[in-house]
Amino acid sequence: MLVKAADFLIGPVFDAVDIGLVVLDEQQCIVGWNEWIARVSRLSAEDILGKNLCDVFADLRSSRLPAVIDDAFQAGSSSILTHTLNTLLPLRGEDGEPLLHNIVVRPVVSVSAKYCLLQITDVTTAVSRERLLRERQNARYYAIVDSAPDAIITVDDSRKIQWVNGSVDDVLGYGHSELLEQKIDILLEPENALLPILAKTSVHRERPTTVSVVGRYRNGNVGHFEVSIGYWRADRRDFVTTIWRDVTERVTADAALRDARDELQKINEELESRVEKRTREREVALRQLHESQKMESIGQLTGGVAHDFNNLLAVVLGSLGLLKKAIPQDPRVSRLLDRAIQGAERGATLTARLLAFARRQELKVEYVALQKLIPEMLDFLRHSVGPNIAIHAEISADVCAIEVDANQLELALINLAVNARDAMPEGGSLTIACRNEVDGRAVGLAQGPFVCITVTDTGEGMSEETLARAQEPFFTTKGVGKGTGLGLSMVHGFAAQSGGAMRLRSELGKGTTVTLLLRRAREDLDMPTADAESSELVKARHLRVLLVDDDILVSMGAADMLLDLGHSVTEAQSGSQALKLLESDSPFDVVVTDYAMPGMNGFELAQRIKERNSKLPIILATGYAELPADKSIEFERLSKPYTAKDLAAALEKAVYS
Amino acid sequence: MRQNGTELTEIEQDALAEIANMGVSRAANSLRQMVGEQVFLSVPTVQIVTRQAASKLVERNNSKRLVAVQQSFEGPFGGRALLIFPEAQSLELVRSIVGDEHSLDDVIDLEQEALAETGNIILNGCLATIANMLHRTMRMSLPSIVRGDGAALFGSAASAEQFVLFLYIDFNIKKRDVRGFIALLMDLPSIAALKEIVNDYVNNIQRQSPSHVG
Amino acid sequence: MQYKVLVVDDSKLARMVMASAFRRIRPEWTLVETANADEALAAVSADKIDIALIDFNMPDTDGLELAARIHKNHPGMPVAVVSANVQEEIIGRARELNAGFIPKPLTDDALAAFLSGAALRLKKVAT
Numbered sequence: 002m003l004v005k006a007a008d009f010l011i012g013p014v015f016d017a018v019d020i021g022l023v024v025l026d027e028q029q030c031i032v033g034w035n036e037w038i039a040r041v042s043r044l045s046a047e048d049i050l051g052k053n054l055c056d057v058f059a060d061l062r063s064s065r066l067p068a069v070i071d072d073a074f075q076a077g078s079s080s081i082l083t084h085t086l087n088t089l090l091p092l093r094g095e096d097g098e099p100l101l102h103n104i105v106v107r108p109v110v111s112v113s114a115k116y117c118l119l120q121i122t123d124v125t126t127a128v129s130r131e132r133l134l135r136e137r138q139n140a141r142y143y144a145i146v147d148s149a150p151d152a153i154i155t156v157d158d159s160r161k162i163q164w165v166n167g168s169v170d171d172v173l174g175y176g177h178s179e180l181l182e183q184k185i186d187i188l189l190e191p192e193n194a195l196l197p198i199l200a201k202t203s204v205h206r207e208r209p210t211t212v213s214v215v216g217r218y219r220n221g222n223v224g225h226f227e228v229s230i231g232y233w234r235a236d237r238r239d240f241v242t243t244i245w246r247d248v249t250e251r252v253t254a255d256a257a258l259r260d261a262r263d264e265l266q267k268i269n270e271e272l273e274s275r276v277e278k279r280t281r282e283r284e285v286a287l288r289q290l291h292e293s294q295k296m297e298s299i300g301q302l303t304g305g306v307a308h309d310f311n312n313l314l315a316v317v318l319g320s321l322g323l324l325k326k327a328i329p330q331d332p333r334v335s336r337l338l339d340r341a342i343q344g345a346e347r348g349a350t351l352t353a354r355l356l357a358f359a360r361r362q363e364l365k366v367e368y369v370a371l372q373k374l375i376p377e378m379l380d381f382l383r384h385s386v387g388p389n390i391a392i393h394a395e396i397s398a399d400v401c402a403i404e405v406d407a408n409q410l411e412l413a414l415i416n417l418a419v420n421a422r423d424a425m426p427e428g429g430s431l432t433i434a435c436r437n438e439v440d441g442r443a444v445g446l447a448q449g450p451f452v453c454i455t456v457t458d459t460g461e462g463m464s465e466e467t468l469a470r471a472q473e474p475f476f477t478t479k480g481v482g483k484g485t486g487l488g489l490s491m492v493h494g495f496a497a498q499s500g501g502a503m504r505l506r507s508e509l510g511k512g513t514t515v516t517l518l519l520r521r522a523r524e525d526l527d528m529p530t531a532d533a534e535s536s537e538l539v540k541a542r543h544l545r546v547l548l549v550d551d552d553i554l555v556s557m558g559a560a561d562m563l564l565d566l567g568h569s570v571t572e573a574q575s576g577s578q579a580l581k582l583l584e585s586d587s588p589f590d591v592v593v594t595d596y597a598m599p600g601m602n603g604f605e606l607a608q609r610i611k612e613r614n615s616k617l618p619i620i621l622a623t624g625y626a627e628l629p630a631d632k633s634i635e636f637e638r639l640s641k642p643y644t645a646k647d648l649a650a651a652l653e654k655a656v657y658s
Numbered sequence: 659m660r661q662n663g664t665e666l667t668e669i670e671q672d673a674l675a676e677i678a679n680m681g682v683s684r685a686a687n688s689l690r691q692m693v694g695e696q697v698f699l700s701v702p703t704v705q706i707v708t709r710q711a712a713s714k715l716v717e718r719n720n721s722k723r724l725v726a727v728q729q730s731f732e733g734p735f736g737g738r739a740l741l742i743f744p745e746a747q748s749l750e751l752v753r754s755i756v757g758d759e760h761s762l763d764d765v766i767d768l769e770q771e772a773l774a775e776t777g778n779i780i781l782n783g784c785l786a787t788i789a790n791m792l793h794r795t796m797r798m799s800l801p802s803i804v805r806g807d808g809a810a811l812f813g814s815a816a817s818a819e820q821f822v823l824f825l826y827i828d829f830n831i832k833k834r835d836v837r838g839f840i841a842l843l844m845d846l847p848s849i850a851a852l853k854e855i856v857n858d859y860v861n862n863i864q865r866q867s868p869s870h871v872g
Numbered sequence: 873m874q875y876k877v878l879v880v881d882d883s884k885l886a887r888m889v890m891a892s893a894f895r896r897i898r899p900e901w902t903l904v905e906t907a908n909a910d911e912a913l914a915a916v917s918a919d920k921i922d923i924a925l926i927d928f929n930m931p932d933t934d935g936l937e938l939a940a941r942i943h944k945n946h947p948g949m950p951v952a953v954v955s956a957n958v959q960e961e962i963i964g965r966a967r968e969l970n971a972g973f974i975p976k977p978l979t980d981d982a983l984a985a986f987l988s989g990a991a992l993r994l995k996k997v998a999t
Contacts, residue, residue, distance in 0.1 A: 063691075064691075065688060065779075068688065072782060072786050075790060075795075076786035076787075076789040076790055076795065076796065077733070077789065077795045077797050078798050079729075079782075079798050079799060079800050080778055080779075080782055080800075081775050081778050081801060082775065083771045083774075083775045085756060085769075085771065085772045085775075086692050086756065086772055086776070087692070087775075103771065105800060107800075108797070
């Protein structure tokens with residue numbers, strides 16, 4: 002059954018649909034008005050039908066609708082008019098609220114005439130759903146943004162704040178609306194890294210970045226912030242989003258940490274330097290201690306050795322002396338004996354000088370005429386250096402006498418000669434020269450006239466290094482078993498002790514010159530008698546001698562000497578034994594006691610004796626110069642090893658003076 | 659190249675350009691009412707291209723995300739009319755019509771519909787002008803929104819609509835520049851019909867001014 | 873009175889339409905056709921143009937600007953802007969220049985109305 006189109010226009014379907022249907026004729030007059038539109042427009046069909054659309058709804062004249070309806074008739078266009086872009090009909094829903102609607106305009110061609118159909122659709126639900134969705138989305142968005150612990154501030158291209166999130170209060174102290182339309186400058190200290198970035202003109206091309214800025218809270222206090230910057234564009238305008246994180250605590254903590262660390266470092270460095278200094282001091286002190294310990298041990302060593310050696314030499318000397326007396330005057334034998342005695346005596350002096358070096362023994366200072374001493378030594382020197390070395394003496398006739406311990410000088414010269422010999426294994430020449438030096442100051446010494454003794458060899462010489470170390474005790478270049486290394490240091494020590502100096506000059510391959518600068522003798526010193534070696538022994542009257550020595554061998558030797566001198570001897574091996582003997586009724590005229598004895602030493606014995614019998618002369622025989630200076634004054638001292646002559650002199654002095 | 663009957667002669671080109679311009683002006687008039695400020699629309703060129711070529715042309719500037727308002731039309735010639743924009747620009751267009759300087763998220767509830775209407779205005783302007791100038795009536799559908807790249811917009815290979823009357827279109831609305839395209843997809847018979855109608859029209863006018871010196 | 877009318881339009885079709893209408897309305901007058909602003913200005917200075925009809929929508933040329941220039945040099949000349957673009961801004965600007973506005977598509981009535989008005993104005997000036 003064909004249904005005519007006209008039937009539907011006013012038929013039940015027309016009024017049943019859930020959209021508005023309006024039919025217009027070519028004059029834009031309303032020929033169809035369905036139930037739905039009547040309801041929402043509150044205008045019934047009776048009121049409407051036949052009227053021009055724009056007469057009923059005057060506002061429509063200014064809208065697109067009339068033109069669009071025209072187009073539908075003229076061109077057959079179909080059009081849509083949305084509520085967003087157009088203001089349309091005044092329609093209301095059941096709740097009385099405005100009904101949002103779209104209008105679709107369609108040409109309708111029927112057999113007889115042309116019509117235009119308007120379809121009005123309610124979009125309220127769609128709109129509210131959309132709105133709801135957007136609000137929900139916005140709400141979520143706002144929640145996300147407001148829940149951020151950092152402050153989010155958006156500025157436009159003139160640095161005016163357009164938008165802030167809720168956290169600006171917590172972070173900066175500003176209420177939500179207080180910042181809007183203000184320039185972001187109010188949040189920043191004058192010197193900051195943010196403004197220059199914001200000032201850039203082509204901001205929208207920049208990449209997101211983060212800067213550290215010094216900012217200001219609402220209360221005016223200053224804080225440190227890390228601000229991250231993002232760029233975006235909307236509606237053809239550039240915007241910048243800044244996210245502010247307060248890092249003041251961290252910055253101050255960092256600064257404090259840095260300060261503490263710097264402080265610590267400084268303290269550390271100070272500590273280190275102090276430790277270094279102390280270590281150095283300690284090292285120096287240790288070195289010095291070591292040196293002095295070395296010296297002490299050397300001293301002790303040499304002292305010990307020398308002491309024993311002394312004792313042995315004493316025995317040798319004693320026996321040789323006696324032997325000389327006992328043997329008939331055979332010139333050859335005599336010469337041999339003399340030489341032996343000389344050798345032993347030299348050995349004694351050597352050990353004595355050794356001890357002097359180790360213990361700074363008191364020197365026997367005397368007047369020495371070099372013109373005499375050196376020529377006398379030459380023989381011995383020649384023997385010391387061997388036949389390959391030529392010895393020359395250049396002593397200027399006017400050279401003055403010097404004040405030194407003669408034995409020590411001899412010993413020094415022997416040392417130098419031996420060194421020179423060792424430096425000339427292929428042979429060479431040795432020259433000893435003496436001259437006056439006008440003033441010590443010229444050679445870096447004290448004021449006053451000096452005498453200069455030079456010992457020059459033509460040997461290998463020394464390198465600068467060796468030269469530097471030459472005066473060290475035990476330093477030797479001579480190889481094992483060949484040199485004690487004590488030579489030069491001994492010479493140096495001798496020179497210094499004598500108030501002079503030793504100078505070294507050497508050149509590798511050329512030779513060495515040792516210069517001794519010694520003080521000229523004062524005029525008032527007594528000239529010793531020319532005769533140094535008198536074999537005349539002063540025969541003293543017979544003495545009863547108590548000889549105390551723990552060493553039997555030495556005791557024997559000394560006893561022989563005493564006997565030879567015409568005295569009678571009683572020997573004791575210890576202090577206590579001696580005291581016992583003294584208590585017995587045999588009287589003694591003099592006590593000769595060794596110093597170094599176990600149990601009671603000689604000094605203690607002497608004191609004990611003195612207590613009992615203050616008049617008894619006591620002689621302390623010391624080979625080991627250990628006596629403290631003050632204690633030896635009251636007792637006569639006899640240096641071991643001693644000759645018979647020394648013994649006689651001591652006895653004389655002790656008993657008769 | 660073999661004349662396949664789809665190329666425009668000079669006078670045809672001239673005619674279609676003039677018609678297109680008038681159509682777009684008409685659309686501009688309609689938009690002006692909504693916008694409240696002068697709307698600037700112009701059509702620099704008109705050409706007939708293949709579908710593949712059109713597909714590439716719309717993707718210039720590497721914009722593969724395209725939005726089109728589409729209407730089909732029937733009459734002496736039929737086909738699809740598309741108003742095509744890169745996606746980002748499409749909403750710019752709508753917002754430029756609706757919004758002012760400030761953000762307008764809350765103003766547009768049904769953005770999609772607004773876009774459809776805007777496209778509808780423009781396409782109708784063109785189609786209606788064509789119809790009027792050529793003294794023909796046509797039937798046009800309501801607008802729908804289509805998204806995709808050039809290939810998606812211009813249809814599958816199987817489609818009969820092989821030819822595209824292609825227009826570049828420049829908008830300037832409220833100081834925003836928007837550039838888009840209008841494409842009328844037609845099959846060969848339709849193109850031929852259109853050309854015939856255009857030529858008739860031209861001839862009519864020429865006939866009315868015999869002394870006319872072109 | 874015979875007048876010389878200048879038509880400026882880049883579209884050949886539009887010029888044809890104009891010419892066609894012109895023939896119908898004022899067959900005795902002369903029509904000078906130009907396709908762009910340069911040609912138009914040349915024609916205005918060379919020939920004695922009495923009335924100008926200018927298409928608004930031309931590439932590289934703002935029809936209203938051209939109208940303004942012609943008006944400056946020839947203040948008495950009746951000028952009309954012809955355009956499908958009937959936005960009020962356009963019409964307003966035309967009015968400011970004391971120019972008429974003829975909408976496209978061109979109707980004989982619209983053209984006739986303007987030409988009559990123009991002739992009247994020219995006659996007034998002459999006397």
